[in-house]
Amino acid sequence: MSDIGITVKKSEDFSEWYTQVILKSELADYAPVKGCMIFREHSYAIWEKIQEIFNAKIKRTGHRNVYFPMFIPESFLKKEAEHFQGFIPQVAWVTVGGDSQLEEKLAIRPTSETIMYSTYAKWIRSWRDLPIKLNQWNSVVRWETESTRLFLRTREFLWQEGHTAHATKEEADQEVKEILDAYKDVIENYLAVPVLIGKKTEREKFAGALYTTALEAMMPDGKALQMGTSHQLGQNFSKVFNIKFLDKNEKERYVWQTSWGFSTRMIGAMVMLHGDDKGLMLPPKVAPIQVVIIPIPYKGVDAKVIQSRAREIHERLQKSTISVVLDDRAEYTPGWKFNAWELKGVPIRIEIGPRDVKKKQVTLARRDTSERIALKEDDVVNEVTKLLEEIQSNLFNRAKKSLEESIATVETYDEFKEIFRKKGGFIRACWCSNSACEEKIKDETGATIRTVPLEKEKIFSKCVYCGEEAKEVVYFAKAY
């Protein structure tokens, strides 16, 4: 075993394992600037898949893509006080252009509410102009000073941000929910990452929002990772940016708005959740390469026959919708290739050797179970298609099971602390809805309320901290 592969076990040194998987599978690399990363072909291809899937979904529901500039005048950012307070510590500024000092410094967007909404004010006059449902794929900069992690926390990251304006609160509520459902579909059914869905508390909500909904996943090290957020902004921004319209009754009204986003950090979640000691394990639906074919020639046996069989199978799969690569490089041994492609997370490997040729079969190897299956050549396309689906659901089911196992229900604060310290995960507890208790728990344990279920769960005890009457069941965890 050389250093080409992963040299630590996921279960023994999770942090080191995570870094190695990303670097060695060539998903990403470090950039020369602190906290910045390079998305290499492998991770960018995954991101493109995600874009494809999500674009199709939101376009079906009337959203369109746009691009707004990355520079935001300071005065714009300051208009909504809460928003400004929330982002100011992390904003990177441009103060000089060429050799002249700028009159007003420009923020490099940490998010685009302000620049987009100042423009929405121009575009919206009448109820006929509504709704506006725009999305953009871009990068944002948040100048993290704490330690940064590849994909999870970087100073610049890729994301999509959707920004809508509606005539009524109900419509905006509906939009928040619709996007939340779209996110759930992408994250669970494509990335195979199961999530808890709910609202954020006042303390955790987006700066400037009326309320925030979010999707939270649980990582193998017991920490929760936020996979996406969808905010009801109310009229907070429309009032400060003066986004008004005349309704059908000729009455002037402020619009109701939403914003929502998910970022490349979800790729990090996928890596952590599905990867193993051999490296990456990609869910078939987002894997840039779903199948790799490795011919196994022997000297003395007719190598040409094996080559041509491999090509034939390759062609057959290419004609279907399966994304397939034929690795017929002579310089590497089959064993070397097995390891290399497993490291990259390819879901299915097809081996074709003398034994297979003789029996008119191919040998399939599953990345998720390491199982080897012999298949009749003629069944390849059908069987591979079926198997890809099976691997997809196997990955999700496994992760779902571990999510469920990570949730511990507690009634007392002692239990809370004990379980939280020992294994992390989600702690399900009753809460009095008082921010003071939430704050104390965070100070004393580091756990925050990750989510308040949308459909209230049945109260089963007093508030876990203060012992007063509880108002809701919530999920605590340490956050990434």
Add this chain to the structure above:
RNA sequence: GGGGCUGUCGGCUAGCUUGGUCUAGGCUUGGAGACUUGGGCUCUCUAGACCCCGGUUCAAAUCCGGGCAGCCCCA
């Protein structure tokens, strides 16, 4: 926000405590070739490094200061 650790060929590292044959060693990778191919084969040849800036000293990979970058722990 606080504390700690680290930085040597592309990767992993030896050397640093006690400055001096270090002209920086090994493994791996990269390049050329041979031999092979059902789990990272083997052999030959070859290329490749002391993070940056400053200081101490006859002499710095080694000691000191600063910077940059990475990692860990606590809040």
